[in-house]
Amino acid sequence: MLKATVNQQTFNIVSDNAGTTIDEQPLDWDIVEIRNNHFHILYNNRSYNAEVLEADYQAKSFLIKMNNRQYVVNVKDRFDILLEQLGMSEAASTKVNDLKAPMPGLIVSLLVQVGDSIKKGDSLLILEAMKMENVLKATGEGVIKNIKVSNKQNVEKNQVLIEFE
The missing domain is CATH 2.40.50.100 (RNA polymerase II/Efflux pump adaptor protein, barrel-sandwich hybrid domain)
Incomplete structure (x- = not known):
């Protein structure tokens, strides 16, 4: 399970053998890397061009440009979520x-x-x-x-x- 925050809106993402869901809704998409850090996405019969502008893997933070709009994406994995639930997320990073x-x-x-x-x-x-x-x-x-x-x-x-x- 992942929690992704995109421009202040949070989504729960689960991937398993049955597929991927976002907030318990199935994600049916097609994504192809066109060239390094540039992707073409088909979702709900719409076409999107995406580019990863910045990637901070340690902080799990990304700046994505999609159809000429920029999105800040912060991701928390299950360990980050557990530390947060235990009240240890801030203490661990100070x-x-x-x-x-x-x-x-x-x-x-x-x-x-x-x-x-x-x-x-x-x-x-x-x-x-x-x-x-x-x-x-x-x-x-x-x-x-x-x-x-x-x-x-x-x-x-x-x-x-x-x-x-």
């Missing part, structure tokens, strides 16, 4: 210990330096993965203690990129 690579890729640009103070949402670095540039942002507050990577360096999934005090 203090940051390190930033790990969410996927293998190439460091395109470092946006911070050792000693910088960061706040939740601050951009830290750009990671290129699957021909897409992903801006990795801070999930909480902290001070940069150590940067363990450099520009143009290949990284593996879960590799520590930045350590915080």
Whole structure:
């Protein structure tokens, strides 16, 4: 189960062997990737062009352009929902210990330096993965203690990129 919030409206998404439902309504659509980050969607006999403009996999936040309108999409998986129900979602994200690579890729640009103070949402670095540039942002507050990577360096999934005090 996922919860997706699109421009302040929340939807419950369930996918299983029977198919996908959104708010208990079956989702009958056809989606094709035309080129990198560009998709064509057929839904209810209507055609849509979609483009992923920004993707922050760590925060599970995306900026999507569909038929020339932009949508901010935030996703919570079952673990995020459970932490929220237990009242632990904010506590888990306030203090940051390190930033790990969410996927293998190439460091395109470092946006911070050792000693910088960061706040939740601050951009830290750009990671290129699957021909897409992903801006990795801070999930909480902290001070940069150590940067363990450099520009143009290949990284593996879960590799520590930045350590915080």
